[in-house]
Amino acid sequence: MKLNDEEQAMLAGDLGPARQWAMDHQIKVGRLFDAEDLVPVSQAHMMGDPEAVGIGGAEFLENLAAQGAVVEIPTITDPRGVDLNHYSPIGQTEEMATLERRIIAALGRMGVMMTDTCINYQTIMPPIRGEHVAFGDTGVVIYANSACGARSNFEGGPSALAAGLTGRTPRYGLHLDENRRATRRFVVSEQPRGLTDWGVLGAVAGKTAGSYWEVPVIEGLEVMPTSDEMKHLGAAMASYGSTPLFHLVGITPEAPTIAACGGGRLTPEKLTNEMMGAMRSRFGGKGDKLDVVVFAAPQLSLVEMRRLAELSAGASFSVPVLICTAPQVYPDAIRMGFVEKIETAGGKVLVGTCFYNGFAREIGEANGWTRLLSNSAKIVNILGGYGYQPALASMEDCIAAAIKGEVA
Amino acid sequence: MKTLKCHVGMGEKVEADALVAKDNFSARYDLDRIKGVFSRPDHALAGESYHGKVLVFDTAKGGVASAWMLHEMKERGLFPAAILFNRANTILAQGAALANLSMCDRFDDGDVTDLIRTGDRLIVDPSVGEVTILRSG
Incomplete structure (x- = not known):
């Protein structure tokens, strides 16, 4: 060198x-x-x-x-x-x-x-x-x-x-430059709605691309992701595929067009409904017993904290609900009353941590937790290796399940 | 005896038995580092001990934790002798550099998970980019 x-x-x-x-x-x-x-x-x-x-x-x-x-x-x-x-x-x-x-x-x-x-x-x-x-x-x-x-x-x-x-x-x-050009061209067959859908799309794209050295470009999206949705898309893709970069045609800065990111020469590959469905259902289903609900990976933004507070207001959880947020978000979430709503319902907001990198195996063993529900496609991927049987659901369904004590 | 050429890697020359899977690898996602075994139920090597083995995989997967964990595994005394990939990723390379663990990738003769079989006795020499199969397993 x-x-x-x-x-x-x-x-x-x-x-x-x-x-x-x-x-x-x-x-x-x-x-x-x-x-x-x-x-x-x-x-x-x-x-x-x-x-x-x-x-x-x-x-x-x-x-x-x-x-x-x-x-x-x-x-x-x-x-x-x-x-x-x-x-x-x-x-x-x-x-x-x-x-x-x-x-x-x-x-x-x-x-x-x-x-x-x-x-x-x-x-x-x-x-x-x-x-x-x-x-x-x-x-x-x-x-x-x-x-x-x-x-x-x-x-x-x-x-x-x-x-x-x-x-x-x-x-x-x-x-x-040469490593930032698209190498796989994926076409969506369903439009993502909500954080978990974006996470599932990321998981399927990442799993299909499957290597640090592949750059997926995704086309066919008719909806514009929010920053939180991009966060779940990216976190899941990186987790399932070790993928460090993707392009969304007409959305991300290096892909104003399919040609601009080098995707024009690639054969389109459809991310089918079956692939998306398989990714969702491999993590358990309705009526399954529940030990714990976790919102983390990535840490929640203020906007996610607000939504969680809305869903928690007046509720009473029958299983532990853990939420991980950033130290920069937490003071605002306190000041705006979000933390109080969540914790009055029985949840606990953890600050500056993320559940999966905090001795998750030992925590699971200490509390007897195996059946874990989350809206993060990333965390359900990781925790399978840590002795958990994780399941995936939207934030709304996770909260409904936490109240009921089983996968709703 | 057969010698395989690969890209120049990192770490010391080592001799050990191979443990091969057509699978990807992450120290965080796949291992119980306290017991020294593969713990992810759907990993091809689930239940196998990795201590003292030359692990052979397609590529790396998952996140950044493996960059610390290879060092942590070495300190704990349960660690692979070397890791071979068709293609390493940045994290496993960084982890091997910190832990001074032997690692090589990019083999000239094709898919390393086909070229080497579980139980093969290997000499891995990263400084010249060579892996010698002393005898088949």
């Missing part, structure tokens, strides 16, 4: 051991993907939840902090695993909280801003078209690439932190 003088100095250790680690890490990754050089990035967003980081990862971060590491560019964080104001009631242990506190302390010393959110494109600073960034949550990356037209690969926690420390990232993958 071609390195400029400053990058050579980082690699040689002239700018401290932390930047030396970061540059060495970026070169290892860049070489595997044939990156020719590094590209400056304006922001980094890193995932560092305790379940994934582990004790070894916490020690690694503490060592970097002790070496004087300080980030060069604005660096923010993805949801945490433990809401430090509410963890024992949901079955998280003191050990989990302690690990969380260690990670927060180490990242804080490095100047990382603990935003604890996976909806930073709605709440912190959405990137601009063509802006190179190093984002580290698949839902964040796919939204930034697809809806904003910014440029990021999936940067896992260590790589996002390395980008924060060096202010750059290896130039490969989606930083390059």
